[in-house]
């Protein structure tokens with residue numbers, strides 16, 4: 226019995242709703258995780274001590290292949306490129322992926338899983354939508370339509386040995402997916418003839434109707450193949466029977482194809498031997514238990530919601546059951562996955578579980594609450610440790626959920642894997658026991674590059690990912706970091722992505738870090754409102770700060786550095802240091818000295834740390850992110866808690882920009898250890914463009930706090946370790962640092978999974994300091 230992260234996440238799922246002051250009514254959770262109990266109301270009990278457990282095999286990400294590297298190893302081109310669907314050669318050594326942005330397919334040598342190598346790109350003269358491989362051949366389906374009405378498409382057959390185009394078949398419509406039967410006898414193409422979302426209200430029906438094309442390959446050379454169309458109009462269970470819109474296809478070992486009709490909330494089964502429709506049924510709807518349906522900047526998973534499943538990806542789990550990823554299209558999207566018997570019976574429904582898991586690992590996409598939540602897009606099956614597993618691909622949370630499906634009627638969550646932004650397809654490579662996943666978002670301006678992630682298996686007590694979990698607490702965008710009264714406790718905070726600021730107390734004793742308490746910052750005594758009227762305090766006395774740094778002072782009070790916004794004099798939010806007690810109630814609010822506040826630009830307070838200067842209550846050291854108006858350097862300021870006054874500031878000399886993509890460099894956090902001031906300095910670049918992620922120190926004994934330019938000394942270059950923990954998807958926003966005698970913790974801000982793949986990495990860097 227494996228508890229580990231699965232157990233802790235299960236705790237999250239079972240009592241998230243309770244933590245949000247709502248009853249939890251998820252029967253599925255109760256049945257499966259009866260072990261997780263919790264007292265109602267009041268404070269959360271201590272989480273269970275981690276149970277001793279034997280190491281077991283888990284998937285772990287070995288590497289990321291950057292699609293842009295096909296155009297130059299350093300990814301120096303801004304051209305959009307992407308990967309959506311990926312297939313592998315039978316020996317598992319080569320991947321073929323579709324790249325709709327560039328209109329072709331790419332090839333990757335993965336014989337060394339830690340070092341994937343691009344080996345070419347091939348134009349296909351249209352928009353490739355899917356690829357599959359069997360034996361000596363690869364089939365690629367290509368949309369060659371100019372519009373939604375006069376639709377056309379092609380199936381290209383390549384020989385994988387020399388990558389020669391052997392034959393092109395006309396499909397007579399716009400293809401969306403292709404699958405090849407395991408015995409090699411049939412190739413099935415779903416011709417969607419997709420709707421024009423901008424035509425009228427985008428609703429169905431929109432002619433021409435889609436259909437399914439079945440190729441009899443007879444395991445022969447492509448010249449021998451025959452093709453036949455299978456009509457799928459007029460079927461029962463389909464919302465718009467005249468316009469089926471076939472989406473995704475999977476074939477079982479009996480050569481029965483299942484095809485999703487996403488917009489029609491239905492599936493159709495086709496017997497490939499006879500080319501006859503064997504059945505069709507509606508995929509129905511799900512009454513979701515407690516999900517988040519409001520984009521108000523708070524993760525509130527308390528609303529029931531009933532939605533059509535509208536499945537996108539589908540895969541057979543065995544010859545009788547298939548799994549759908551319920552992405553949703555027109556009116557639906559039920560935020561989970563379902564296991565159906567081929568007779569149409571639902572044998573398992575994940576309900577809200579994926580939503581809860583994403584919230585507890587910091588991957589809940591709050592900005593998608595009013596749409597389709599984490600949006601499961603696709604599904605694949607494979608094996609782990611001799612057990613069949615399903616991989617559920619979440620497009621908006623940018624993770625892959627791994628479930629044990631030994632019993633298809635009761636899948637058990639095992640682990641979650643990080644991937645690139647916007648994953649579309651996953652493929653298990655049985656010949657090598659590897660998983661690969663393609664993520665399509667590619668936009669160099671926001672630091673997102675399309676990648677194929679490659680996962681192998683390693684034995685460990687806990688999965689490598691996630692690095693932070695929060696049983697029962699939805700979180701994200703964790704910014705600053707600091708130790709509590711000892712190094713077993715870390716504090717972090719959420720930034721302005723969320724509208725009711727919180728501080729998180731984490732148990733740092735094991736992997737992953739566990740958020741044990743969320744402290745909601747409150748201005749019940751009116752302190753912040755008095756200091757900065759009209760900016761931060763919500764009607765319920767919660768506050769909407771932009772917290773970027775946190776620290777604990779000698780009196781057991783927490784201080785939060787909140788970044789202001791806008792430029793000077795336009796009345797925008799001021800930078801402020803806020804002192805709160807352990808209940809979160811604001812005790813003091815400190816604005817910057819007026820002469821410094823007058824220079825305000827964006828990029829204000831980013832970090833705060835407590836420095837014992839020998840006075841009764843000590844000092845706070847707080848850094849600005851970048852140089853303000855008329856300044857060359859960012860300022861690092863000191864506030865005397867003892868004297869209740871500003872001491873002064875020094876100017877911090879930044880490194881030079883080194884990224885080939887330009888950008889800027891600024892300060893991200895400050896920490897104090899053994900009387901030294903440690904400063905985290907970074908550029909605003911991620912992935913292959915990241916260059917400067919460094920920790921420096923400044924000795925306060927050399928400072929007069931009179932505005933002098935300080936001398937800094939390099940302590941550690943974080944780039945190598947960031948590349949290692951992220952397998953090259955280096956996070957841009959390294960924003961938290963906590964330094965102690967045997968090393969330092971660092972973490973990154975995941976931006977609330979908005980315009981970023983949402984990964985939060987925490988590294989402890991052992992150093993004698």
Ligand SMILES: *[C@@H]1O[C@H](CO)[C@@H](O)[C@H](O)[C@H]1NC(C)=O
Pocket residue numbers: 351352368369370371372373376399418419
């Ligand atoms: C592919 O399909 C869509 C709609 O069916 C169309 O608008 C698009 O231009 C197509 N063709 C190519 C080459 O991308």
Ligand SMILES: *[C@@H]1O[C@H](CO)[C@@H](O)[C@H](O)[C@H]1NC(C)=O
Pocket residue numbers: 369370371375376377
């Ligand atoms: C339809 O598209 C084909 C190419 O895909 C083109 O040759 C033909 O002229 C088009 N017909 C119309 C009526 O636009």
Ligand SMILES: *[C@@H]1O[C@H](CO)[C@@H](O)[C@H](O)[C@H]1NC(C)=O
Pocket residue numbers: 760761769770790791797798
């Ligand atoms: C500045 O912050 C305030 C308070 O948090 C917010 O209401 C306002 O929209 C922000 N303005 C800009 C320009 O970001």
